[in-house]
Amino acid sequence: MAVFAPPVALPGGGEIPSDQRTVVALLRRCLAGATVEGISAGAGLSMARAERCLGVLSASGIVRCEEKRVLWGFGSVPAYLWSLSLTEGCLDLLARLPWQDPPPSAPPERVPPQFWWLFSSGTHPAELRLPQDAVTVAGRMFGGDPAARAWALTNLPLDALRELRASRGYDAGPDAVSLDIAIAHRADA
DSSP states (O other): OOOOOOOOBOTTSSBOOHHHHHHHHHHHHOTTOBOHHHHHHHHTOOHHHHHHHHHHHHHTTSEEEEEEEEEETTEEEEEEEEEEOOOHHHHHHHHHSOOOOOOOOOOOSSOOGGGGGGOOSSSOGGGOOTTTTHHHHHHHHTSSOHHHHHHHHHHSOHHHHHHHHTSTTOSSSHHHHHHHHHHHHOTTO
């Protein structure tokens, strides 16, 4: 049974179509921004459709694009990142858009390249496989980078998080609290 979603107006007038709402919902969860490729994959849209949505949303002042350098592998690369503009019109739209949970996705099989810099010794991160090496990955992801910690808490298997929580150094303090919350609240718990 389909759920009726009431129409939502753009700040300048007109109704925002469902694919544009999906793009806004995705960017609402990507605080650091996302590439067109990431938006296309995350929203389930073709690249061409994602680009059209971003063009309309940009013209309406809802989203913006900036060229930034992002961590990739053991260095950085330039990327065009789209993000919410957080203007008055954007915030008004966000207040009227219901929260959309991300669609379920397959668990990751590898460490994302933007976190490779955390693995300065030992096995090269491209060679680590998940879930087999999840405890090793979890230990490295708690090295002080908030984005890496959030990725680990969200994506690594609960068994790996439980094993890390039982390890020395994770029995007290903020890391222990983060692990306890993730373990208690993950949907697959």
